[in-house]
Amino acid sequence: MDIEEMKKNADFLINNMKGMDIPGSTTVNIRYRNMVNFAKVYGITDPKYVGPEEQGVVACHAFANYFTIKAIYKLLLGFKLNQDGKERGIMLDPGKLLHAGNRYNWEGCVDVKPGDKLTVTGKCTDVKLVEKNMMLFADFLVHVKNQNNEPVCNITISAGFRKGGY
Amino acid sequence: MVKISDLKVGQVLKNEFEGITRDLLKQYAKASGDTNPIHTNDAVAERAGLKGVIGHGLLSFGFISKLFEDFLEHGKYGNIVDIGVQMRGMVRCGDLLITEAKVKKIEGKRAYFDVIQTTITKVDIKDSDGNLVKQFEAGERGYISEKDIERGLVKTKEVPEGILTYRERVATPGETIIELNE
DSSP: HHHHHHHHHHHHHHHHHHOOOOSSSSOOOOHHHHHHHHHHHHTTTHHHHOOOOGGGGOOOGGHHHHHHHHHHHHHHTTTTEEEEEEEEEESSOOGGEEEEEEEEEOOOOOOOOOTTTEEEEEEEEEEEETTTTTTTEEEEEEEEOOOOOOOOEEEEEEEEEEOOOO | OOOOOGTTTEEEEEEEEEOHHHHHHHHHHHOOOOOGGGOHHHHHHTTOOOSSSSOOTHHHHHHHHHHHHHTTTTTEEEEEEEEEEEOOSSSOOTTEEEEEEEEEEEEEEEEEEEEEEEEEEEEEEETTTEEEEOOOOOHTTTOOOOOHHTTEEEEEEEEETTEEEEEEEEEEEEEEEEOOOO
């Protein structure tokens, strides 16, 4: 793909993807074993996070990685747009995707517990091209709610698409 | 007990972790579901031009949240409101990962921190005549680039066995907000 085509594709995504809700949602079922195994990676020993299930354990904050990243990746793979009469994915080559940053916000959120069924939805809030290296950056605001429609975490994910990836 | 009145602008919270190993990366891959082989298989990572496996970008994030969970005694004295991180530098097996959070401002019951995660990557140890005493993974696999040297990230210091060459680099800058109960 030449530079002109990349610029054309970048302009298209800037004009069409920014502000758009990512179609669909993903569900993540939370299991006790997954929560505890995740906490153990960090050597967490506090029973609040790794105690017996019947004693009411909750997920450690880092566990947000578990239910966010796979879900948003799945959503992005299914995110299609119509460019010049042809359907295209927002990523032309998922191998060119880079994870540039994350912001997790737990304001007004409840804890994640075993047995929760989380629903993940997202929106593209910003797209910009850095012409120096032809990297396209996009921010996605991701909302995660439990089965009672209570928020458990709101995340802004910054992704970078390398040359040929958009 | 931690109270907002105990915190001062400029105060630093810190933790160090020297256990980044291939086993830990496999454990994280299994626990997180991020099974991209560049984190667990050296041959795949080499084919991707990485010279060896790299840590998952968000593996380091967990050490930031753990720092604050420990500080707040797991919700006893307050809660984490927000953590933002940017992935800048790769974390490698054998790295020492240092997480430092410095109080930037205090407003009401909230404290705002600047967070920096730095990696110390050991390259080798040489004696005073320049003979190699010990080589680390970064030296064997060539993780240190010309750019690292140009940027002044490669340093030396005396250790009991000789002169240690290492790279000190910011891997994950970020910010954190916490809210104390009192």
